[in-house]
Amino acid sequence: MTKNAFRRRAIASLLLATLLTQTPTWAEEFPSRPLRIVVGFAPGVGMEVSTRLLAEQMGKELGQPVIVENKPGAATMIAAAQVAAAAKDGYTLLMLNNQTANNVLLYKKVPYKNSDFTPVAGGGVVSMVMAVSKTVPVTTGREFLKYAKDNDGKLFYGYWGAGGSPHLLAARLASSTGLTLQGVGYKDAGPATADLASGRIQLFFTSVTHGLSMLKAGTANIVAVGTPERLPSMPNVPTFSESGIDGMPNPWWGYGVPVGTPPAVIQKLEQAIKAAVESPRYQAMLASTGSIPMPVSSPAKFQEFIEKDQEKWAAAIRPLKLELD
Structure with a gap:
């Protein structure tokens, strides 16, 4: 082996050894910017x-x-x-x-x-809640299911955004219980809240925070909550499961x-x-x-x-x- 060939081989071996022993990689240095x-x-x-x-x-x-x-x-x-x-x-x-x-x-x-x-x-x-108009004579989810069965096809639920959570949860409630509920679409939660308070619609599903604000304002009853356990902020409100409402996604x-x-x-x-x-x-x-x-x-x-x-x-x-x- 010539002197030059030996030198090239030694340099190549040194470079390879350096690469193999280098511990930092681009992934380990992540993140290096916002x-x-x-x-x-x-x-x-x-x-x-x-x-x-x-x-x-x-x-x-x-x-x-x-x-x-x-x-x-x-x-x-x-x-x-x-x-x-x-x-x-x-x-x-x-x-x-x-x-x-x-x-x-x-x-x-x-x-x-x-x-x-x-x-x-x-x-x-x-966690979603089931908000019911105070014009409906119920205070629990089970009472609402019985009332809805006795008035099948006559109750309306509100939702905003076709295919959104409030829409799909009401549809799931209807299909899982065999009820016929009529849907009314809104641009946002404001008009739906007003119509629930007046009794033009009887039901909608909404977030806990929105539900609590309606409960405190006295504009609706919260009859069931989607949490596994009852909420400390609403200890008297049963869960969906306690209300006989199963298979509801959140x-x-x-x-x-x-x-x-x-x-x-x-x-x-x-x-x-x-x-x-x-x-x-x-x-x-x-x-x-x-x-x-x-x-x-x-x-x-x-x-x-x-x-x-x-x-x-x-x-x-x-x-x-x-x-x-």
């Missing part, structure tokens, strides 16, 4: 407010700012399509939620597939990244989100809104949760025979 969470709702919506607090806590864990970017519209499809097309580097997350997952069951054209995202970690589950939210994001990056994001969710401030926020932590412990469990939950929403969607544009 991250963003894209949210498909306007500012002020419950899940969006929760995400802002989570982003703040995540930033402390990761040592980089986490920015919330609102992309409302098209039933969260604008936000989801944007993240599906984003770089697979972990710097762009999507606030996943039941609406985003259910769009493929509701709309003719959806600009993404649910498989375009890898779920990372859950944010929480929204809205949820969590966080995902474009499929193909490196596992090491996903693991780091999962750890940061978990730490944020477990923080006292976040837990207090959940308790104040009647929401509960999502019962998942890994990205795989989160994926399993979404798939099982979608089966419940599908049971509510099928009877409506919706095919939205």
